[in-house]
Amino acid sequence: MDQGLKPIRVWLTPSGPNPWKVVVILEELRLSYEVVSFKFDHVKKKPFTDLNPNGRAPAIEDPNTDLVLWESGAVITYLVQQYDKDKLLTYNTLKEQHLINQWLHFQMSGQGPYWGTAGWFNVLHPEKVPSAIERYNNQVKRVLGVLEGVLADKDWLVDDKMTYADLAFVPWNDRLESVLLCPDEDKFAGFPRVKAWHESMTCRPAWKRAMEKRDKLMDEQGLMWNGMPKGIKNLQEYEAKIAAGEDTTPKDS
Amino acid sequence: MADNKDPSDIHLYTAATPNGIKVSMLLEELGLPYKVTDISFSKNEQKEPWFLEINPNGRIPALTDVFTDGSQIRLFESGAIMQYLVDRYDTEHKVSYPRGSKEYYDVNSWLFWQMGGLGPMQGQANHFFRYAPEKIPYGINRYQNETRRLYSVMESQLAKSKSGYLVGDKLTIADIACWGWVAAYHWAGVDIKEFPHLEAWMEKLLQHPGIEKGRHVPERHTSLDWKNLSQEELDKRAANSWVRTESSKDQEKK
Numbered sequence: 001m002d003q004g005l006k007p008i009r010v011w012l013t014p015s016g017p018n019p020w021k022v023v024v025i026l027e028e029l030r031l032s033y034e035v036v037s038f039k040f041d042h043v044k045k046k047p048f049t050d051l052n053p054n055g056r057a058p059a060i061e062d063p064n065t066d067l068v069l070w071e072s073g074a075v076i077t078y079l080v081q082q083y084d085k086d087k088l089l090t091y092n093t094l095k096e097q098h099l100i101n102q103w104l105h106f107q108m109s110g111q112g113p114y115w116g117t118a119g120w121f122n123v124l125h126p127e128k129v130p131s132a133i134e135r136y137n138n139q140v141k142r143v144l145g146v147l148e149g150v151l152a153d154k155d156w157l158v159d160d161k162m163t164y165a166d167l168a169f170v171p172w173n174d175r176l177e178s179v180l181l182c183p184d185e186d187k188f189a190g191f192p193r194v195k196a197w198h199e200s201m202t203c204r205p206a207w208k209r210a211m212e213k214r215d216k217l218m219d220e221q222g223l224m225w226n227g228m229p230k231g232i233k234n235l236q237e238y239e240a241k242i243a244a245g246e247d248t249t250p251k252d253s
Numbered sequence: 254m255a256d257n258k259d260p261s262d263i264h265l266y267t268a269a270t271p272n273g274i275k276v277s278m279l280l281e282e283l284g285l286p287y288k289v290t291d292i293s294f295s296k297n298e299q300k301e302p303w304f305l306e307i308n309p310n311g312r313i314p315a316l317t318d319v320f321t322d323g324s325q326i327r328l329f330e331s332g333a334i335m336q337y338l339v340d341r342y343d344t345e346h347k348v349s350y351p352r353g354s355k356e357y358y359d360v361n362s363w364l365f366w367q368m369g370g371l372g373p374m375q376g377q378a379n380h381f382f383r384y385a386p387e388k389i390p391y392g393i394n395r396y397q398n399e400t401r402r403l404y405s406v407m408e409s410q411l412a413k414s415k416s417g418y419l420v421g422d423k424l425t426i427a428d429i430a431c432w433g434w435v436a437a438y439h440w441a442g443v444d445i446k447e448f449p450h451l452e453a454w455m456e457k458l459l460q461h462p463g464i465e466k467g468r469h470v471p472e473r474h475t476s477l478d479w480k481n482l483s484q485e486e487l488d489k490r491a492a493n494s495w496v497r498t499e500s501s502k503d504q505e506k507k
Contacts, residue, residue, distance in 0.1 A: 081353070098340070101337075108369040
C-alpha cells in the first residue's frame with residue numbers, strides 16, 4: 001500500500017473517540033502516519049485552530065497532497081478515496097460506495113452525537129437529571145436496535161465485506177460501557193449481532209495497534225479513563241483550570 | 254417540483270424540517286424533476302414498515318432512485334443523499350466540486366460538521382428549550398451555547414470568504430446543508446444579530462431560485478415568517494406540535 005509516501009500527520013487528543021476512527025483506518029490500510037498528540041486543554045487554541053476552525057480533534061495534514069482536513073468522517077472518506085487503491089475497505093461500484101457513505105453519515109449524525117450526549121449526562125454532568133439520562137440512553141438503545149436489525153442476516157453493513165463505515169462505529173461502541181455506566185460484559189445486552197460485529201473488528205491487529213498507541217498517549221499525558229488528568233475530580237474543575245490557564249499536567253507524570 | 258407530465262425516477266420522502274429541505278433545495282438548484290411523499294409525523298408514518306424498508310432508522314429524509322444498472326437505490330441520511338445527487342447529476346459542478354479536488358474535500362469537512370455538529374447540537378437545544386416537558390436550565394444553556402459556538406465557527410469562515418459562501422467561489426451542498434438549521438435560529442432561541450456575516454449569508458442564499466423554491470417543500474417554510482414572534486408565542490406553537498405530544502407520551506409510558 002505504502003509506496004514511498006511521506007507520513008500523514010494526525011493531530012489528536014488521545015482521550016476522545018473520534019481520532020481513533022482515523023487511526024484505525026490508517027492502520028488497516030498500512031499507511032505511513034505520525035501522531036501529534038496534544039492536550040485537550042489546547043483544542044480550542046492555536047496552532048490547532050489554524051488546522052481546524054471548529055477546534056475539535058482530529059485533523060490531518062497530508063504532505064503528499066498538501067491537504068489539511070478535519071471532521072473524522074471527511075478524513076476517512078479522503079483516506080479511502082485517495083489511498084485505498086486495492087479497495088480493501090470499500091467497493092469498486094458506485095452504488096455500494098454511496099451506501100457506505102450513507103452508513104458513515106448515520107455514524108456521524110446518529111451514533112456519535114447520541115453516545116456523546118448520553119455520556120455527558122451519565123458521566124460528566126455534575127448532577128443527575130433523570131429525564132435527560134433516560135432520553136439519551138433510550139436513543140442509544142434505539143440506534144443499537146437499528147444496527148441489530150440491519151445486521152440480523154448479514155455480517156457487515158454493506159454487502160459482504162467490512163468497509164470503513166463498519167470501522168467508523170468501533171471507537172464509540174468500544175467505550176459504550178463507560179457511556180452507559182454498565183459492566184463491560186453487559187454493554188451489548190439484547191444486541192447480539194451488534195456485539196459479534198463489533199468484536200470481529202476489535203480482534204483485528206489494526207484496532208489492537210491503535211489501542212496500544214492510545215494507552216501510551218493517555219499515559220504520557222497522565223489521563224484517566226474518562227479523559228481527565230489524574231488528580232482532577234470532575235469536569236467543572238478541569239474546565240475551570242483550563243479557563244484560568246493553569247497547567248493541568250499531573251505532578252507525578 | 255416535478256409535475257406529472259415529467260416522469261422522474263427520483264422519489265423524495267420528506268417533511269418540513271431543516272434536514273428535509275436540504276434535499277428539496279438541492280434538487281431544485283439542480284433543476285431535477287422528482288416525486289415527493291410528505292411523511293406525516295403526527296401519524297408516525299416514519300415508523301411504518303413500508304418506510305422502514307427505505308430507511309431502517311425511521312427518519313426523514315429518504316430517497317429512492319433507479320440506478321444506472323436499472324436496480325433501485327434506497328438512501329437515507331440527508332448528507333449522504335446530497336453527495337449522491339451531486340456525484341450522479343451535478344456533472345457541470347453547479348453546486349459541487351470535482352471529486353478529488355481540494356474544494357471537494359473542504360465541502361466534505363463542512364458537510365460532516367453540519368451532520369455531526371450543527372444539526373445534532375441545535376436539535377438538542379430545541380429539545381431542551383422548546384419541547385422537554387421539564388425545563389432543565391443546564392441543558393438549555395449547554396446546547397444553546399454550543400449552537401452559538403458553532404454559528405461563530407461559520408461566522409469566522411464567512412468573514413474570511415471572498416465569495417460569501419463556505420467553500421470556494423460558489424454555493425455548494427455545504428451551504429445548503431447548513432441553511433435550514435441557521436434559518437431556524439429563533440426557534441432554538443439564538444440571536445442571529447450576533448453573527449452579521451452569517452445573517453448576510455442566510456439572506457444571500459434566498460436569492461438562489463432553487464433555495465427559495467425548495468425550502469417550501471413539502472409545505473411552506475415558516476422559520477423566517479416566525480422571526481418576529483415572541484418566545485412565548487413560539488412556545489405555544491411548540492406545545493401543540495407533534496414533538497411535544499410524543500415527548501409527553503414517552504413520559505406517560507413510564
